Amino acid sequence: MRRRLIVSIVISMAALVSAPGLSLAQTWDSAGLPASAFQPSPTPPPPAPRRDLTGIWDAGNAGISGPGHVASPFTPWAEERLKEMKPGNGPRAVHETEINDPLNTLCDPAGFPRTVLYELRPTQIVQTPNQVLILYLYERRWRVIWTDGRALPKDPDPRWYGYSVGRWEDDFTFVVQTVGMDERTWLDNAGNPHSSDLRVEERYRRVDRDWLELTVTIDDPQAYTKPWTPRNRLRLKQMPPDTDLREWICAASEAATYRGVVAEQNKGK
Amino acid sequence: MVRDMFFAIVLMAAPLMPPVPLAAHHGGASFDVGKEVTLKGTVTEWIWSNPHCFLKIDVKDASGALTRWVIETQNPTTMTQGGWSRRMFTPGDEVTVTLEPYKNGAPIGLVRSIILPDGRKLGAGGGGAPRPPAP
Numbered sequence A: 001m002r003r004r005l006i007v008s009i010v011i012s013m014a015a016l017v018s019a020p021g022l023s024l025a026q027t028w029d030s031a032g033l034p035a036s037a038f039q040p041s042p043t044p045p046p047p048a049p050r051r052d053l054t055g056i057w058d059a060g061n062a063g064i065s066g067p068g069h070v071a072s073p074f075t076p077w078a079e080e081r082l083k084e085m086k087p088g089n090g091p092r093a094v095h096e097t098e099i100n101d102p103l104n105t106l107c108d109p110a111g112f113p114r115t116v117l118y119e120l121r122p123t124q125i126v127q128t129p130n131q132v133l134i135l136y137l138y139e140r141r142w143r144v145i146w147t148d149g150r151a152l153p154k155d156p157d158p159r160w161y162g163y164s165v166g167r168w169e170d171d172f173t174f175v176v177q178t179v180g181m182d183e184r185t186w187l188d189n190a191g192n193p194h195s196s197d198l199r200v201e202e203r204y205r206r207v208d209r210d211w212l213e214l215t216v217t218i219d220d221p222q223a224y225t226k227p228w229t230p231r232n233r234l235r236l237k238q239m240p241p242d243t244d245l246r247e248w249i250c251a252a253s254e255a256a257t258y259r260g261v262v263a264e265q266n267k268g269k
Numbered sequence B: 001m002v003r004d005m006f007f008a009i010v011l012m013a014a015p016l017m018p019p020v021p022l023a024a025h026h027g028g029a030s031f032d033v034g035k036e037v038t039l040k041g042t043v044t045e046w047i048w049s050n051p052h053c054f055l056k057i058d059v060k061d062a063s064g065a066l067t068r069w070v071i072e073t074q075n076p077t078t079m080t081q082g083g084w085s086r087r088m089f090t091p092g093d094e095v096t097v098t099l100e101p102y103k104n105g106a107p108i109g110l111v112r113s114i115i116l117p118d119g120r121k122l123g124a125g126g127g128g129a130p131r132p133p134a135p
Helices: A002-018 A076-082 A252-265 B002-016 B076-081
Strands: A055-058 A123-127 A131-136 A141-146 A163-170 A173-179 A199-206 A211-219 A228-238 B037-047 B054-060 B066-072 B094-101 B108-115
Touching: A252 B066, B037 B066, B054 B094, B066 B094
Parallel strands: A141 A163, B066 B108
Antiparallel strands: A055 A123, A055 A228, A123 A131, A131 A141, A163 A173, A173 A199, A199 A211, A211 A228, B037 B054, B037 B094, B054 B066, B094 B108
């Protein structure tokens, strides 16, 4: 028994050292790829399949923070909104007990596009004949991207994750347009605001078999004086197809416990 | 033999552990970034929970008085990537923690590294590719 354990450990370690990348990812309860999976590979991966984004993708730490922290070209309307927002990240971050980010304090949904601008953890993409489904590890939520040629709704009721349509611009580039986002969501963890006029474009470029690039452009004339690009060619790597992803759910009861512990330790300070 | 193998694995895995991904952590403004304090204490509770896990330890000062410190970590997903787990502590465990303390003097700190009762040292969690520089 002990001998078998040692043999299996040696085999696992050999696999780990000899083949950085796909073989490094644990296939059960996986939190994502290890850093070594993002090293350049000595041989280039095979070409990408045509019109195919299916797989489980991970941007590593690059997906977990976000350059949405950058001070953006705010309109006076956005400057007013900013005064109400007390974020826990970014250049305007406040002390823990003063944070009023509804995702942190109440576990309100992150919403879209925040879910791709911060905490973009491993994400599975599924294609059906008329939809692309994006399944996020973070919050264990999903989006539907319609690919049946329908137009975006003219006056959509707001949704936490908006309403999305997508089309193939060429065999390797899938472009998604999203409208109808709920104004209660923050654009990102830095507390940047958005209005209900927000339109978001996501460009997914399948570079080769192993890599996908994501570019996100924000267009919200009520909040920003010009369109801007918080994600620019963010690289996501394909995970092994048998990867079982962990859960990451914001539970209101857990958030309350967290805040209670912090408040208790801060008493009298 | 098994024990030796175990340490060998830890040593081999050590270069895979990246620096602390503090940017993922909300509430970072509360911590005295760059300041490090090392505390030796006894575990009273390990809360393996979102949004961030807490390790509570009792620390004795020179006069023998106990202070209950709360050591904050990242979330379970990120900690799992750094080799931490749900069942890794039992109340009564003696640990040595290096942390970034709160600026306001409250006995809270953000973990930088920990030495477990068996002598293993773990970093502050995390994995994956490094972040791109801010534009």
